Amino acid sequence: MTEYEVPARWIVHLPTTLTSVDGARALAEALRDSLAHVTAIDFGETTLSEEDRQFVRARVWCDHRLPGGARCTLPTDHPGGSCEADLAQP
Template sequence: MSRRYVVHLPVVANDLSAAQRLARVIGRWMLVLPMADPGETTVSEEDQQFLRHRVFCDLLMPGGRRCLLRDGHDGDCSRRLRR
């Protein structure tokens, strides 16, 4: 099994909700990179990095893909944004 590394990319957001939205946008854009695993994305306050908040639902769906909707979403899981 190969080793995994995590890249921490600090950003500035006004609150937790804004940070989670920004992280979802970044995570979805990263899907063009085969080595990206956005489903495990979390956000935290700069001075409380031990307290992480999930960004994506990340439940395993049929076919082995993961849900890319926000954590705690209503309804069925999906790989696409609901409009």
């Protein structure tokens, strides 16, 4: 590997028994809140999919990069064009 190559990242798929996208989104938010101290988890890249349609994914958070390196923590479909950083989140 050269100095410019980035090692492949791994994805952990965590199936649930939830039957609604709102429930899955709430679980993702709770996991982010409780595991924010784990730096190996990139919560900004969190996506949701139906069990039998895992190739169709919906992003949970906007994740737009903000000045200073922070990322927008608002839902992906937040109104307006203005993003913000929640300082309580990584």
